[in-house]
Amino acid sequence: MRTIEPTTQAENMLKTILLSFFLLVITCNAAVQDFCVGDLKAPEGPAGYSCKSPADVTVADFVFTGFRAAGNTTNIINAAVSPAFAAQFPGLNGLGLSIARLDLAPGGVVPMHTHPGASELLLVVQGSIVTGFISSANNVYVKKLVKGDIMVFPQGLLHFQINAGGRTAVAFASFSSQNPGLQITDFALFGNTLPSSLVEKTTFLDDAQVKKLKAVLGGSG
Incomplete structure (x- = not known):
């Protein structure tokens, strides 16, 4: 009677384990969903x-061209924020990131706000x-940024942004969410x-001050 050597048994067991792992990897990869392009015709949830449907996805879903032109800064704050969130850029849906373009004319300001x-x-x-921004402990962190500088x-x-020079300033803001949300403090209080x-x-x-600010920012009451 032929006896199987212990080493051969170990080798056969290792081959079996590797084959099972290989089949598991193939099965898992087959089930991976590479992306979830947003269906903008459907409601947006949390x-x-x-x-x-993957059959309806095209390369256009993964490209955004809305930053080619500057935003319109002819407004009360002399600034424009052009978002590329999931609602404007459906390829971002489910990826947990987004971006916006910020144009600040001379004298422009993005007032205190939160995301x-x-x-x-x-x-x-x-x-x-x-x-700059204000921490929950009311510590203030303010800095003048020039071309190439980054702040988190x-x-x-x-936090806020103010044009610090005599010409239009441009910046890009990236976010750790496809829909970061926005609440501007001034409008929340007086709009x-x-x-x-x-x-x-x-x-x-x-x-008198409250009613003046409400008149400027569109509030009532």
Whole structure:
């Protein structure tokens, strides 16, 4: 009777394990979904948009050309923010990142605001910008940025951008979410229907100041 050597048994067991692992990898790869291009015709939920059928996906879903032209800075803040979030760039859906272009005319400002859903990384590509954020401990971090400089703003913290020169400044802001959200403090306080008496008590401003700001920012009450 032929006896199988222990070494041969070990080799056969190793081959069996490797074959099983190889088959598992093939099966897993077959089930991987490479992307989930957003179906903008469907409602957006907390996790993003539903996926378009792969048969309907084209290269155009992965390309965004909206930054070729500067944003319109003819407005009350002399600034424009042009977003490339999932709603504008469906190929980002489910990937956890997005980007926006910021144009600041001379005297332009993006007022205090927060992004509840993402941290932000700001890269200046033209001009100079004074920017900063306030921590939850009320510590202030402010810096003048010039071309090539980058600053990060942690998720949910108040921050701002101001043109620091005599010509238009341009920057690109990337976010750690496909939909970072935005709440501008000035508009949250004075651009709604919250009664002026309540705004006055919570901001320590007098009635005339509150009503003036509401008139400027479109609020009432």
